Amino acid sequence: MDPVEELELFLKxxxxxxxxxxxxxxxxxLVPYVIMLVVEGMPLxxxxxxxxxxxxxxxxxxxxxxxxxxxxxGIASLVVSFLVSVYYNVINTWSLxxxxxxxxxxxxxxxxxxxxxxxxxxxECEKASxxxxxxxxxxxxxxxxxxxxxxxxxEPALCLILAWLIVYLCILRGxxxxxxxVYFTASMPYFVLIIYLIRGLTLxxxxxxxxxxxxxKVEQLANPKAWINAATQIFFSLxxxxxxxxxxxxxxxxxxxxxxxxxxxxxxxxxxxxxxxIVTFSIYGFKATFNYExxxxxxxxxxxxxxxxxxxxxxxxxxxEVKDYLASTYxxxxxxxxxxxxxxxxxSELDTAVQxxxxxxxxxxxxxxxxxxxxxxxxxxxxxxxxxxxxxxVGTGTAILTPLTDSxxxxxxxxxxxxxxxxxxxxxxxGMVFTMEAGNYWFDIFNDYAATLxxxxxxxxxxxxxxxxxxxxRFGSDLQAMTGRTLNWYWKAMWAFVSPVLIISxxxxxxxxxxxxGTLQYQAWDATQGHVVTKDYPTxxxxxxxxxxxxxxxxxxxxxxxxxVTRHFRSRAKFPLA
Amino acid sequence: xxWPLFFLVTTIHAELCHPDAENAFKVRLSIRxxxxxxxxxxxxxxxxLFRAMVAFSMRKVPNRETTEIxxxxxxxxxxxxxxxxxxxxxxxxxxLPAAEVQSAIRMNRxxxxxxxxxxxxxxEFLKIPATLAPxxxxxxxxxxxxxxxIFCIVVVAITLLVLSGIRQRRRNNKxxxxxxxxxxxxxxxxxxxxxxxxDPLDTKGGHINDGFLTEDERLTPL
Numbered sequence: 001m002d003p004v005e006e007l008e009l010f011l012k013x014x015x016x017x018x019x020x021x022x023x024x025x026x027x028x029x030l031v032p033y034v035i036m037l038v039v040e041g042m043p044l045x046x047x048x049x050x051x052x053x054x055x056x057x058x059x060x061x062x063x064x065x066x067x068x069x070x071x072x073x074g075i076a077s078l079v080v081s082f083l084v085s086v087y088y089n090v091i092n093t094w095s096l097x098x099x100x101x102x103x104x105x106x107x108x109x110x111x112x113x114x115x116x117x118x119x120x121x122x123x124e125c126e127k128a129s130x131x132x133x134x135x136x137x138x139x140x141x142x143x144x145x146x147x148x149x150x151x152x153x154x155e156p157a158l159c160l161i162l163a164w165l166i167v168y169l170c171i172l173r174g175x176x177x178x179x180x181x182v183y184f185t186a187s188m189p190y191f192v193l194i195i196y197l198i199r200g201l202t203l204x205x206x207x208x209x210x211x212x213x214x215x216x217k218v219e220q221l222a223n224p225k226a227w228i229n230a231a232t233q234i235f236f237s238l239x240x241x242x243x244x245x246x247x248x249x250x251x252x253x254x255x256x257x258x259x260x261x262x263x264x265x266x267x268x269x270x271x272x273x274x275x276x277x278i279v280t281f282s283i284y285g286f287k288a289t290f291n292y293e294x295x296x297x298x299x300x301x302x303x304x305x306x307x308x309x310x311x312x313x314x315x316x317x318x319x320x321e322v323k324d325y326l327a328s329t330y331x332x333x334x335x336x337x338x339x340x341x342x343x344x345x346x347x348s349e350l351d352t353a354v355q356x357x358x359x360x361x362x363x364x365x366x367x368x369x370x371x372x373x374x375x376x377x378x379x380x381x382x383x384x385x386x387x388x389x390x391x392x393x394v395g396t397g398t399a400i401l402t403p404l405t406d407s408x409x410x411x412x413x414x415x416x417x418x419x420x421x422x423x424x425x426x427x428x429x430x431g432m433v434f435t436m437e438a439g440n441y442w443f444d445i446f447n448d449y450a451a452t453l454x455x456x457x458x459x460x461x462x463x464x465x466x467x468x469x470x471x472x473x474r475f476g477s478d479l480q481a482m483t484g485r486t487l488n489w490y491w492k493a494m495w496a497f498v499s500p501v502l503i504i505s506x507x508x509x510x511x512x513x514x515x516x517x518g519t520l521q522y523q524a525w526d527a528t529q530g531h532v533v534t535k536d537y538p539t540x541x542x543x544x545x546x547x548x549x550x551x552x553x554x555x556x557x558x559x560x561x562x563x564x565v566t567r568h569f570r571s572r573a574k575f576p577l578a
Numbered sequence: 579x580x581w582p583l584f585f586l587v588t589t590i591h592a593e594l595c596h597p598d599a600e601n602a603f604k605v606r607l608s609i610r611x612x613x614x615x616x617x618x619x620x621x622x623x624x625x626x627l628f629r630a631m632v633a634f635s636m637r638k639v640p641n642r643e644t645t646e647i648x649x650x651x652x653x654x655x656x657x658x659x660x661x662x663x664x665x666x667x668x669x670x671x672x673x674l675p676a677a678e679v680q681s682a683i684r685m686n687r688x689x690x691x692x693x694x695x696x697x698x699x700x701x702e703f704l705k706i707p708a709t710l711a712p713x714x715x716x717x718x719x720x721x722x723x724x725x726x727x728i729f730c731i732v733v734v735a736i737t738l739l740v741l742s743g744i745r746q747r748r749r750n751n752k753x754x755x756x757x758x759x760x761x762x763x764x765x766x767x768x769x770x771x772x773x774x775x776x777d778p779l780d781t782k783g784g785h786i787n788d789g790f791l792t793e794d795e796r797l798t799p800l
Contacts, residue, residue, distance in 0.1 A: 100721035119710070121710075173739065305660075308660060311607070311608045415747065
């Protein structure tokens with residue numbers, strides 16, 4: 001295979017990964033992340049690539065070859081990929097929305113809108129910040145709870161339709177077009193990250209963020225949640241269990257060194273995570289320093305006004321001593337003012353480290369609005385988010401379409417353009433749910449529950465199937481016949497013991513967490529207070545969560561049962577003698 | 579002679595203008611915050627200018643065109659640079675209603691601010707809310723324009739790709755059809771095997787199968 005083809009296939013594998021945007025991994029999180037990558041990510045990645053390359057079929061066919069009872073695994077991957085694609089494109093919708101709004105001066109999330117009689121700013125915006133207001137009110141128009149559905153908002157709906165059209169454009173022609181697209185979607189984010197790195201490191205206060213990132217917090221390492229989070233992130237960011245990796249690997253030549261690919265992809269994954277964390281933490285440092293200095297300014301203003309001190313007398317450096325002086329000289333007045341004095345702390349600003357969509361949309365926009373030429377940085381950033389998201393959608397879309405176009409039944413009736421169009425149309429229609437006022441709450445449900453447990457189960461079954469049903473020795477000798485390399489003892493140990501044990505312990509943790517807390521909760525935005533509050537899910541939302549998890553996980557036992565039943569009947573028909 | 583008058587004036591002054599007096603407003607300036615190194619010192623001349631600006635604003639109110647600078651009283655100037663002021667009527671016995679003063683200041687806020695190189699935040703009239711400038715709203719929101727452009731580009735690209743795909747498929751379908759037509763025409767003349775006319779393999783007066791090499795050609799020439 002010539003180098004260009006190899007690079008293309010490699011990039012397609014990269015597309016199977018799901019990058020949600022820049023990572024923010026402090027040192028205490030980075031250590032579990034890298035360890036989990038080596039212990040869990042790399043072996044499982046190699047396993048999927050090897051299976052695809054050996055069986056030379058997509059995920060459904062590959063598992064059917066291993067054992068006819070296991071074709072449910074492929075179907076479960078298909079269902080998970082479909083669910084993921086439905087909700088994942090909503091992130092692209094938001095990126096498009098912010099991208100379109102970046103062409104204004106000033107940026108719409110940097111100023112609060114005025115209230116009715118133009119005497120002040122909108123109340124909700126005053127209580128929260130302008131970036132949060134823009135996110136919760138202007139972008140999502142979020143309702144106070146999941147029960148209040150509201151209607152479909154036409155602005156996000158338009159952006160959703162556009163996002164699906166772009167996805168359709170990319171996967172329209174099948175693998176021949178996706179190859180060209182992933183060149184762009186894989187390389188573009190790196191360019192933007194490098195530009196942001198240079199800008200980020202030169203920002204005022206960036207060093208605070210970097211120092212925070214690199215100071216090890218040993219007590220956080222002892223918290224099992226960090227390790228759980230790391231393990232789950234590795235799963236999702238490598239695209240394990242979605243069927244995409246097997247599909248891409250099935251196009252490889254049998255002699256291809258997929259072990260090398262697996263290692264390279266894992267290393268690139270972790271270096272990219274570290275690289276984007278450095279960028280993120282410099283931006284964090286900038287934002288935290290800015291907010292801290294703002295907070296100090298507010299305290300100084302409050303004290304200056306209350307005690308009629310000379311303007312400019314109080315500065316950050318003499319604040320503490322002057323506070324003590326005032327407390328001793330005017331105790332009664334000071335005790336009046338005291339409750340309003342906020343404790344400004346750089347640490348607490350930095351500690352509000354958020355992951356996921358919150359990081360991408362609220363934190364970064366807050367940092368961007370304070371930079372010079374903010375429109376340029378905003379356009380660059382959201383364009384990067386868009387290419388990342390589109391790359392993942394292309395990978396997921398291919399994972400869905402390959403089994404569909406491969407099946408003779410469907411492809412005989414419809415050309416592949418029509419199949420892709422139909423899939424995009426159905427997903428777009430379902431995705432309209434997320435454009436309603438309560439849409440973000442449903443998005444969180446899908447985000448937290450559609451993929452996590454199902455992927456864990458799928459990968460667990462995959463590992464057990466290869467090691468114990470197909471046989472590790474048989475698989476090892478197959479690989480040796482294909483690639484000419486013996487299977488290293490490390491991979492054998494990982495596949496047979498470590499990874500299954502790890503996955504089972506993750507399962508146990510999640511289930512016990514659910515049982516202990518009793519009910520599942522979500523964060524709802526309270527417009528009157530200007531921050532999020534925790535609420536319980538109503539029963540029908542819990543039912544939807546159950547359906548989401550069951551729809552993919554139940555495929556495996558149901559298909560196994562169905563195969564068993566049909567075989568039983570077929571054998572009875574062949575041999576009518578009881 | 580002058581002393582009692584002076585005392586009278588100051589007592590009236592003190593009665594009309596004192597913190598939290600009726601119809602009195604507190605003003606707060608943050609000159610150093612606004613101007614940094616170029617900050618000027620707040621002295622009696624600046625106070626005179628302030629009184630002049632307030633008098634100017636009151637003159638714009640109907641029925642108050644005769645307001646003089648001497649009608650504006652300042653008191654309790656602090657180090658912060660904050661003070662209280664009232665506007666008295668020509669008789670200097672009572673102060674003008676707060677609502678009139680408030681509306682006058684609001685209408686001329688810009689002029690007052692710019693006289694001191696300050697803005698609404700650094701020259702505060704407590705209890706007089708500033709009228710904030712409404713944001714400039716374009717007739718069509720910018721984002722819709724950008725959206726429309728990208729939408730059109732994507733739709734055009736999709737249409738092109740789909741059409742070229744259909745055209746390609748139609749060309750592929752016509753290809754084998756062409757061969758079939760030729761086959762039908764040549765039916766009576768040439769026998770066909772596997773879609774290849776058997777002409778080259780036709781026997782020439784004998785049963786020699788041209789598919790095989792002749793004796794002469796079996797051995798390659800030196």
